[in-house]
Amino acid sequence: MFDKILIANRGEIACRIMHTARRMGVATVAVYSEADASARHVAMADEAVLIGPPAAAQSYLQIERLIEAAQRTGAQAIHPGYGFLSENAAFARACVDAGLVFIGPPVSAIQAMGSKSEAKRLMQAAGVPLVPGYHGEDQDSGMLAEQAAAIGYPVLIKASAGGGGKGMRVVNDAGEFAAGLAAAKRESRAAFGDDQVLIEKYLLRPRHIEIQVFADTHGNCVYLFERDCSLQRRHQKVVEEAPGPGLSESRRKEMGEAAVAAARAIAYTGAGTVEFIVSSDGQFFFMEMNTRLQVEHPVTECITGQDLVQWQLLVAAGEELPTAQDGLAINGHSIEARIYAEDPERDFLPATGALRHLRFPLESDHVRVDSGVREGDVISVHYDPMIAKLIVWDHDRAAALRRMQQALSETEIVGLTTNVDFLYSIISNPAFREGGVDTGFIDRHRDELTAGSNPDPDRTLALASLFLLVQRKLQSISQAQASHDPWSPWQRGDGWRMNDDSNCVLEFDLGQERLTVRAHYSGEHYRLDLPGGSVDGEARFDEDGMLLASLDGLRVRARVVQQDQRITVLLDGHRQDLLLHDPLESGQELEAGPGNLRSPMPGKVLQVMVASGEKVVRGAPLIILEAMKMEHTIVAPADGTVTRVCFLQGDLIDEGVDLVEFLAD
Ligand code: ADP
Ligand code: ADP
Ligand code: MG
Numbered sequence: 304m305f306d307k308i309l310i311a312n313r314g315e316i317a318c319r320i321m322h323t324a325r326r327m328g329v330a331t332v333a334v335y336s337e338a339d340a341s342a343r344h345v346a347m348a349d350e351a352v353l354i355g356p357p358a359a360a361q362s363y364l365q366i367e368r369l370i371e372a373a374q375r376t377g378a379q380a381i382h383p384g385y386g387f388l389s390e391n392a393a394f395a396r397a398c399v400d401a402g403l404v405f406i407g408p409p410v411s412a413i414q415a416m417g418s419k420s421e422a423k424r425l426m427q428a429a430g431v432p433l434v435p436g437y438h439g440e441d442q443d444s445g446m447l448a449e450q451a452a453a454i455g456y457p458v459l460i461k462a463s464a465g466g467g468g469k470g471m472r473v474v475n476d477a478g479e480f481a482a483g484l485a486a487a488k489r490e491s492r493a494a495f496g497d498d499q500v501l502i503e504k505y506l507l508r509p510r511h512i513e514i515q516v517f518a519d520t521h522g523n524c525v526y527l528f529e530r531d532c533s534l535q536r537r538h539q540k541v542v543e544e545a546p547g548p549g550l551s552e553s554r555r556k557e558m559g560e561a562a563v564a565a566a567r568a569i570a571y572t573g574a575g576t577v578e579f580i581v582s583s584d585g586q587f588f589f590m591e592m593n594t595r596l597q598v599e600h601p602v603t604e605c606i607t608g609q610d611l612v613q614w615q616l617l618v619a620a621g622e623e624l625p626t627a628q629d630g631l632a633i634n635g636h637s638i639e640a641r642i643y644a645e646d647p648e649r650d651f652l653p654a655t656g657a658l659r660h661l662r663f664p665l666e667s668d669h670v671r672v673d674s675g676v677r678e679g680d681v682i683s684v685h686y687d688p689m690i691a692k693l694i695v696w697d698h699d700r701a702a703a704l705r706r707m708q709q710a711l712s713e714t715e716i717v718g719l720t721t722n723v724d725f726l727y728s729i730i731s732n733p734a735f736r737e738g739g740v741d742t743g744f745i746d747r748h749r750d751e752l753t754a755g756s757n758p759d760p761d762r763t764l765a766l767a768s769l770f771l772l773v774q775r776k777l778q779s780i781s782q783a784q785a786s787h788d789p790w791s792p793w794q795r796g797d798g799w800r801m802n803d804d805s806n807c808v809l810e811f812d813l814g815q816e817r818l819t820v821r822a823h824y825s826g827e828h829y830r831l832d833l834p835g836g837s838v839d840g841e842a843r844f845d846e847d848g849m850l851l852a853s854l855d856g857l858r859v860r861a862r863v864v865q866q867d868q869r870i871t872v873l874l875d876g877h878r879q880d881l882l883l884h885d886p887l888e889s890g891q892e893l894e895a896g897p898g899n900l901r902s903p904m905p906g907k908v909l910q911v912m913v914a915s916g917e918k919v920v921r922g923a924p925l926i927i928l929e930a931m932k933m934e935h936t937i938v939a940p941a942d943g944t945v946t947r948v949c950f951l952q953g954d955l956i957d958e959g960v961d962l963v964e965f966l967a968d
Pocket of ligand 2: 465466503578591
C-alpha cells in the first residue's frame with residue numbers, strides 16, 4: 304500500500320477520499336487554489352500545496368502543477384476524485400510518465416470511453432445492448448438528418464465528447480433537426496473543444512439505472528449492483544438510490560453481467576460505472592461508461608457494506624479485489640440527496656454566497672453526511688455549487704425515505720439559496736414514494752414540487768416575532784444585570800412603557816407583502832395579532848439555540864436565524880425568509896458604518912435612485928437591492944451628500960461592499 308497519496312480535487316470528494324486514506328494509515332496531500340486556502344479539505348490533509356489562482360483552469364486543472372506537487376511532497380499516487388481531471392487521459396498519462404500511480408483505470412480505458420461514439424462501437428462489438436441510433440464517424444449534416452429520420456423521431460443529439468448533461472438536444476421532428484444539430488455542436492465545441500455528435504432514439508419516460516463495476520489487475524471483475532439515478536434536472540442527477548425500486552433479481556443479474564462484459568471489453572481496472580437507460584417496458588440499453596468514482600457512490604457503499612475508495616487504493620496498489628461476486632449482497636436500502644446552492648424556482652440557477660449558518664444532521668448508522676464545507680465558507684462562482692450530500696440507509700425503502708425526510712428537516716443552511724426545500728418536496732411526493740419514477744419526473748412536477756415550499760405565513764410570522772421578543776427580553780435582562788439599578792422600569796424588555804399598554808408592533812416583508820404583527824405582553828405569554836387572527840404564544844431557546852415555541856398550545860421546535868434585518872425561519876424541512884422593518888434597528892445599522900453604506904447581503908442592484916454629488920435628507924431611498932427574492936432599500940442615514948455611487952443598475956454585489964460613499968452634514 305502507498306505511504307502517501309495526493310488528492311487532485313477539492314470539496315466533499317477530497318474530504319471523502321482522505322477519510323478512507325486516514326483509516327488505512329495512508330498520509331494525504333491536498334492541493335488548493337487561492338480561494339480555498341482555508342477550506343475544509345486543506346485543513347483535513349496532512350500536507351497541502353497551493354497550486355494557483357481561484358479559476359479551476361489555472362489551478363485544479365493544471366496537470367503540471369499537480370504532478371509537481373506530488374513530487375515535491377513525495378506522494379506515490381494521485382487520486383483525481385470526480386469532475387476536474389478524473390476522466391482526462393492526458394492527466395492519467397502524465398502521472399504514469401512521472402512515475403506516479405494514477406488511482407483510476409488505465410489510460411487506454413479512459414480513451415476508449417472518452418468518446419461516446421467510440422464507446423458505443425466497442426460495446427456493440429462486445430454484445431452490450433445499445434439504444435437504437437447512429438454513432439458513426441461521418442458527420443455530414445444531410446446524412447445525419449437521414450439517420451434521424453430512419454431512427455424515428457423524437458431523437459436525442461448528443462455530443463460525443465459530452466458529459467454533465469452538456470451538448471444534448473432533443474429533436475421532436477424533422478423540421479427542428481437542423482437547429483438542434485447546430486445548437487448541440489455549438490455547445491459541444493464550447494464545452495469540450497470538439498463537435499462530433501451521435502444520434503439516439505429519444506426514449507419516453509425512461510429510467511436511468513447504472514451499475515457499479517470494479518476490476519483489479521489480476522483479471523477479477525465484479526458488479527456492486529445498481530443505482531437508480533432517474534431523478535434529474537437538466538439531465539443531471541439530484542437524488543439517487545440503491546437498489547433500484549422494482550428491479551427483478553433476473554434483470555439485476557442481466558444488467559450486472561452486461562456491465563462486467565463492458566468493463567472486460569476494454570481491459571478495465573478500478574472503479575467504473577456503466578450507465579444504462581431503461582425504457583418504460585424494462586428493456587435496458589448502454590448509454591456511457593464513467594471511468595471514475597461517481598458522486599453517488601455512497602449509496603452503493605451503504606447497501607454493500609464496502610468502502611469503494613478503499614477498493615480503489617487496493618487495486619491501484621496492485622492488490623486483488625477484497626471480495627468475489629458471490630461474496631457481495633444487497634442489504635437494505637440507501638438514498639442520497641445532493642444539496643446544491645441553486646434556486647429551483649429560477650430553473651435551478653446556481654447561487655453563491657456565504658454559509659452564514661450551517662447545521663447538518665448528526666451522523667449515525669442511518670445517516671451519513673459527505674460535505675467539504677464549514678459554517679462561514681463561501682460558495683463561489685469558481686466551482687461546482689454542490690454543498691453536501693445526505694445519505695441515509697435503512698432496512699427498506701419506506702424506512703429510508705422517512706430517514707431522508709428527517710435528515711433534510713435537520714439540515715439548516717442560511718446565507719444562500721439552496722435546493723433543500725425542493726429535495727424535501729421530492730422525498731415527500733407520493734409518486735416518488737411509490738418508486739420507479741422516470742427521468743422527466745422533475746420537469747413534469749416542477750410547479751407542485753416548488754409550491755410545497757410555502758408554509759403557513761402566520762406561523763412563520765409568529766415564530767419570527769417570538770424569536771425577536773424573547774431575544775430582546777434576554778438582552779434586556781443581561782443589560783439590567785450589568786447595570787446599577789436592575790429593577791428600573793427602563794430596563795424591562797417586556798414592552799412596559801409609562802402610559803402604554805405593553806405592546807409593540809413588528810413589521811415584516813414576506814415575499815412581496817408587508818405584514819404587521821402586534822404583540823401584547825403578559826408575563827411569559829404574548830398575544831400575537833397576526834394577519835389571519837390572534838394567537839397565544841410562548842417561547843424559549845434550548846441549549847442548541849433552537850426556538851421552542853408554543854402557539855395556542857401547539858409545541859413546535861424551529862431554528863430562527865437573524866442576519867441584520869433578515870430573519871430565516873426553518874421548520875419541518877421548510878425555510879422562509881423575512882425582512883424586518885425596525886426603524887430603530889435599521890438606523891443603528893446604517894450609522895454603524897463610518898460614512899459609506901455597505902450592502903447587507905449579496906444580491907443585485909435593482910435600482911439606483913441618486914447620483915454622485917446629490918444632496919439628500921435622512922431616510923431618502925438611495926439604492927434598491929434584490930436578494931433572496933426580496934427587495935431591500937438602502938436609505939440615507941442622515942441629511943448629507945452622496946459623494947459617490949459605486950454600482951450601476953443590474954450589477955451583482957457581494958455582502959459588505961461599499962454601495963454609496965456618504966458624507967453627513
Ligand atoms: P455524475 O454522473 O457522477 O453526476 P457528472 O459528469 O455530472 O457526474 O460530474 C460529476 C461531478 O463533478 C458533478 O458534481 C459535476 O458538477 C462536477 N464537475 C464536473 N466537471 C467539473 C469541473 N470541470 N470542475 C468542477 N466540477 C466538475
Ligand atoms: P452525460 O455524459 O451528460 O452524463 P448521458 O449520455 O449519460 O450524458 O445522459 C445523461 C442523461 O440524459 C441520462 O441520465 C438520461 O436522463 C438522459 N438521456 C440520455 N440518453 C437518452 C435517451 N436516448 N433517451 C432519453 N433520455 C436520455
Ligand atoms: Mg452520464
